[in-house]
Amino acid sequence: MSDLEDKLYTVKYTPDTESHLHPDEQSCLRCSSKICTVICPANVYEWDNNKQKLVVNFENCLECGACRIACENCSLGWEYPKGTKGVTFKQG
Amino acid sequence: MEQRENKTDVIVVGGGPAGISCAITIARAGKQVVLIERGKFAGSKNVFGGAIYAQPTREIFPDFELSAPLERKNIEHKFALLTEDSATVISHKKKHENPVSYTVIRGKFDRWMAEQAEKEGVILVEETVVRELIVENGCVTGVRTELEDYHADIVVLADGVNSLLAKQIGLRGKLKPQDVALSVKEVIKLPEEVINERFHVNSDEGCIYEIFGGPMLGMLGLGFLYTNKNSVSIGLGITLSELTEKGLKPYELLDDLKKHPEIAPLIKDGELLEYSAHLIPEGGYKKVPLLFGSGVMVCGDAAMLVNNMHWEGTNLAMISGKIAGETAVIALGKRDFSGPALARYQFGLENSFILKDLRTYQDLMEGIGERAEQFLGYYPKKISSFFEMFTSVDGIPKRQKYHEFIKSIFTDRSFSDLFKDIISVIKLLWSILLK
Numbered sequence: 001m002s003d004l005e006d007k008l009y010t011v012k013y014t015p016d017t018e019s020h021l022h023p024d025e026q027s028c029l030r031c032s033s034k035i036c037t038v039i040c041p042a043n044v045y046e047w048d049n050n051k052q053k054l055v056v057n058f059e060n061c062l063e064c065g066a067c068r069i070a071c072e073n074c075s076l077g078w079e080y081p082k083g084t085k086g087v088t089f090k091q092g
Numbered sequence: 093m094e095q096r097e098n099k100t101d102v103i104v105v106g107g108g109p110a111g112i113s114c115a116i117t118i119a120r121a122g123k124q125v126v127l128i129e130r131g132k133f134a135g136s137k138n139v140f141g142g143a144i145y146a147q148p149t150r151e152i153f154p155d156f157e158l159s160a161p162l163e164r165k166n167i168e169h170k171f172a173l174l175t176e177d178s179a180t181v182i183s184h185k186k187k188h189e190n191p192v193s194y195t196v197i198r199g200k201f202d203r204w205m206a207e208q209a210e211k212e213g214v215i216l217v218e219e220t221v222v223r224e225l226i227v228e229n230g231c232v233t234g235v236r237t238e239l240e241d242y243h244a245d246i247v248v249l250a251d252g253v254n255s256l257l258a259k260q261i262g263l264r265g266k267l268k269p270q271d272v273a274l275s276v277k278e279v280i281k282l283p284e285e286v287i288n289e290r291f292h293v294n295s296d297e298g299c300i301y302e303i304f305g306g307p308m309l310g311m312l313g314l315g316f317l318y319t320n321k322n323s324v325s326i327g328l329g330i331t332l333s334e335l336t337e338k339g340l341k342p343y344e345l346l347d348d349l350k351k352h353p354e355i356a357p358l359i360k361d362g363e364l365l366e367y368s369a370h371l372i373p374e375g376g377y378k379k380v381p382l383l384f385g386s387g388v389m390v391c392g393d394a395a396m397l398v399n400n401m402h403w404e405g406t407n408l409a410m411i412s413g414k415i416a417g418e419t420a421v422i423a424l425g426k427r428d429f430s431g432p433a434l435a436r437y438q439f440g441l442e443n444s445f446i447l448k449d450l451r452t453y454q455d456l457m458e459g460i461g462e463r464a465e466q467f468l469g470y471y472p473k474k475i476s477s478f479f480e481m482f483t484s485v486d487g488i489p490k491r492q493k494y495h496e497f498i499k500s501i502f503t504d505r506s507f508s509d510l511f512k513d514i515i516s517v518i519k520l521l522w523s524i525l526l527k
Contacts, residue, residue, distance in 0.1 A: 003343070003347060004343055006364065007278070007343060007364065007367035008367065010364050010365060010366045010367050011366060011367055011368070014132075033336070035336050035339075038335070038336075038339050038340070038341060039274065039332065039335045039336060039340075039341070039342065041274065041276045041341075041342050041343055041369035042369065062368060062369040062370075063137060064274065064369040064370050064371050065253065065254040065371050066272075066274045066332055066335075066369075066371060068254070069267050069268070069269055069271075069272055069332060069371075070269050070332055070335075070336050074266065079223075079256070080130055080221050080256075081221075082221060082238060083130055083218075083219035083220045083221045083237075083238060084132070084219045086137075087137065088131065088132050088136045088137075089135075089136055089137065089138065089139055089198070089199055089366065089368050090136075090197075090199045090366060091197050091198070091199055091279040091323075091325075091365055091366040091368070092135055092136075092138045092139045092140065092198030092199045092202070092368065
């Protein structure tokens with residue numbers, strides 16, 4: 001995990017106050033794989049076992065869209081952050 | 093209709109190679125064009141492996157080599173086949189008079205392209221997200237951003253691999269995990285002289301690595317390494333379905349790749365400048381969406397125009413953008429923006445290398461994907477073990493070694509596996525060369 005934190009530390013973000021990622025809580029409860037918590041290149045998604053819901057660290061999102069396509073129930077509401085927000089790649 | 097506020101001839105959504113090439117083509121013909129980019133600047137949301145191609149870039153920017161921010165001209169292309177502890181490398185090196193490709197930093201290069209477009213009359217609107225297309229009587233007539241509506245005779249979608257807009261109007265269906273690859277990349281800072289030494293190049297020359305196997309042995313994925321002036325871009329792309337089915341984290345695969353004995357010395361003591369991730373369209377010809385509709389055309393990654401066999405994407409983006417731009421100019425001349433009028437775009441793509449190449453490889457990914465463990469796991473290991481045998485000196489007579497190696501091809505696996513591989517290869521060759 002710390003390795004990934006080092007990586008994300010190099011990325012320039014302008015975080016919004018509200019999330020651009022909207023998981024459907026009911027679908028997440030039924031989802032067996034929670035695949036978004038595995039494949040996301042920025043570990044945006046974590047499953048909170050106590051609260052039985054997905055924690056979304058949307059501030060770290062690299063806006064790749066992998067979660068949208070991988071989502072088992074195709075239930076993830078995914079949109080681009082606002083025009084002034086989100087990731088800014090300097091290298092790309 | 094002509095009296096509307098915020099009305100222009102053409103709106104292009106997306107400031108990448110496709111959108112910029114399209115917009116500049118339209119502006120050069122003297123038409124009004126607005127290019128809308130969601131990032132802080134053109135290029136700020138864009139990621140790729142590492143190289144742009146000279147010939148197609150010249151088609152859009154004839155003298156780009158004089159002023160564009162280029163890193164290095166590539167003179168060597170290496171194909172490295174990695175097992176856990178070995179590497180078998182083939183290299184093609186040639187100092188072309190006219191370089192085939194240059195490494196670039198997209199944050200600089202795309203911005204430069206957008207500046208050229210502005211100089212030629214394109215109106216660039218940055219930090220603006222198009223939330224939806226405005227459709228009237230089945231015809232796309234504009235875009236809705238967070239702040240206001242913009243109207244146009246034609247809207248060109250160059251909004252990238254996720255193209256939510258093409259999906260909105262039904263040009264594109266839902267993508268599946270096998271239709272895209274997830275790519276993660278690190279740009280690692282190294283002194284110019286160190287890069288020159290490690291890659292045996294001069295200061296303006298670069299080297300490309302295509303990396304098979306390694307942590308992705310047996311999987312539909314590929315690693316890459318490009319040399320920039322003062323940095324090295326290393327990354328990998330792996331079909332999203334491999335990650336979902338095997339439960340793998342992409343950055344852990346990249347960390348493993350960076351530790352491989354063939355790769356580690358190349359990036360040793362480098363400082364991480366930036367980590368990034370992006371999707372790559374992998375579906376090929378069969379996943380190309382409807383390319384046009386009434387008042388709308390789709391270009392570049394949004395149209396899934398990537399030739400993954402040859403690591404080509406930006407060139408297909410630029411040329412598809414150019415053809416869409418030419419089509420828009422003709423349509424504006426005739427004041428006909430209907431689907432049939434824009435069908436010229438599709439004909440243009442079909443008559444160019446773009447759809448011809450995608451058609452050539454239409455069965456490739458599926459064919460290899462079906463036997464990924466064989467073609468990307470067993471055979472690479474076999475090639476490595478052949479060279480290990482060939483270079484070994486251990487008192488065992490050579491003929492005995494050859495016999496044992498050949499025998500192993502028939503005894504490692506069942507005959508039916510071998511038979512299926514041969515059939516797959518024949519089918520693939522037939523589809524690539526003849527079909």
